[in-house]
Amino acid sequence: MAKNLEISMLMDFYGEMLTDKQKEVVSLYYNEDLSLAEIAQIAQITRQGVRDSIKRGEATLLDMEERLGLAKKFRQMEEELSHIIACAREIAFQAEEMPRSQPLIEQAKEIERIAERLME
Amino acid sequence: MAKNLEISMLMDFYGEMLTDKQKEVVSLYYNEDLSLAEIAQIAQITRQGVRDSIKRGEATLLDMEERLGLAKKFRQMEEELSHIIACAREIAFQAEEMPRSQPLIEQAKEIERIAERLME
Numbered sequence: 364m365a366k367n368l369e370i371s372m373l374m375d376f377y378g379e380m381l382t383d384k385q386k387e388v389v390s391l392y393y394n395e396d397l398s399l400a401e402i403a404q405i406a407q408i409t410r411q412g413v414r415d416s417i418k419r420g421e422a423t424l425l426d427m428e429e430r431l432g433l434a435k436k437f438r439q440m441e442e443e444l445s446h447i448i449a450c451a452r453e454i455a456f457q458a459e460e461m462p463r464s465q466p467l468i469e470q471a472k473e474i475e476r477i478a479e480r481l482m483e
Numbered sequence: 484m485a486k487n488l489e490i491s492m493l494m495d496f497y498g499e500m501l502t503d504k505q506k507e508v509v510s511l512y513y514n515e516d517l518s519l520a521e522i523a524q525i526a527q528i529t530r531q532g533v534r535d536s537i538k539r540g541e542a543t544l545l546d547m548e549e550r551l552g553l554a555k556k557f558r559q560m561e562e563e564l565s566h567i568i569a570c571a572r573e574i575a576f577q578a579e580e581m582p583r584s585q586p587l588i589e590q591a592k593e594i595e596r597i598a599e600r601l602m603e
Contacts, residue, residue, distance in 0.1 A: 379550035430499035433553065443597050447567065450590045450597075454574060457587045467577050467587075470570045474594060477563050477570075 366393065369434070373424040376433050385420035388413050444478045451475040486513065489554070493544040496553050505540035508533050564598045571595040 371393040378386055384406070391402045392413075399417075403410045428434055455471040458464035491513040498506055508526055511517045512533075519537075523530045548554050575591040578584035 377551065431497065440601060443601055447594050447597050450594045454587055454590045457590075458578075461581050461584070464581070467574050470574045470577075474567050474570045477567050481560060481563055 367421065369428075370421055370424060372434055373428055376437070377424050377427040377431075380423055380427055381420050384408075385416050385423070388416045389420040389424075392417055441482055444482050447478045448475050451478065487541065489548075490541055490544060492554055493548055496557070497544050497547040497551075500543055500547055501540050504528075505536050505543070508536045509540040509544075512537055561602055564602050567598045568595050571598065 370389065374386075374389060374393065378390075381389065388402050388406055391397045391405060392399075397405070399410050399413050402413045406413060406416075408416070451471045451474040455468045455475075458467045458471065461467075490509065494506075494509060494513065498510075501509065504526070508522050511522045511525060512519075517525070519530050519533050522533045526533060526536075528536070571591045571594040575588050575595075578588050578591065581587075
């Protein structure tokens with residue numbers, strides 16, 4: 364069973380749509396990187412049960428992304444915010460050479476702070 | 484049946500989680516502001532059928548928001564982006580009085596453009 368690297372990100376968006384059991388095993392498999400056998404022991408189900416639960420969880424997460432597309436939108440937003448941060452840094456850099464530019468530099472730094480917070 | 488004003492916004496996020504019929508009637512009710520009787524005629528179902536379909540659609544949308552909370556996160560993000568826009572405008576305003584500040588004003592306007600696009 365090959366690990367789908369996107370699943371971990373989809374868990375951040377849609378994890379609450381899974382059953383408690385699916386959430387547990389998918390998280391152990393993708394976030395903690397445990398093996399099916401290790402997860403079977405922790406979750407007290409068979410190895411096949413773990414596999415089925417992961418498969419069903421993955422299917423739900425991928426279906427949610429196909430319907431709502433939030434992970435994709437989020438990645439686009441991150442790119443735009445990176446661009447805002449780059450502009451704000453350039454403003455602060457250019458303003459350093461200017462007289463009485465301190466208030467302006469503060470505004471640029473505030474923009475950078477907000478954009479970084481939004482990217483978390 | 485009182486109209487819940489939040490539903491229209493939740494449709495933007497989670498509309499694709501509804502059945503086609505629910506999507507149709509909820510949209511006619513909330514976005515087009517039609518009456519139950521008018522929707523019944525369009526959708527070719529009974530008034531009670533319309534009412535049930537809207538109720539079920541609303542329940543799904545509210546449940547999705549309770550699980551994922553994306554509309555709430557989006558509203559918070561809008562506030563942060565408004566703050567970024569205000570800072571960018573203040574930079575452009577202050578820079579107008581400064582010599583050789585045109586490149587800096589351009590950067591501020593670029594920030595404003597990106598933030599406005601993200602708010603759409």
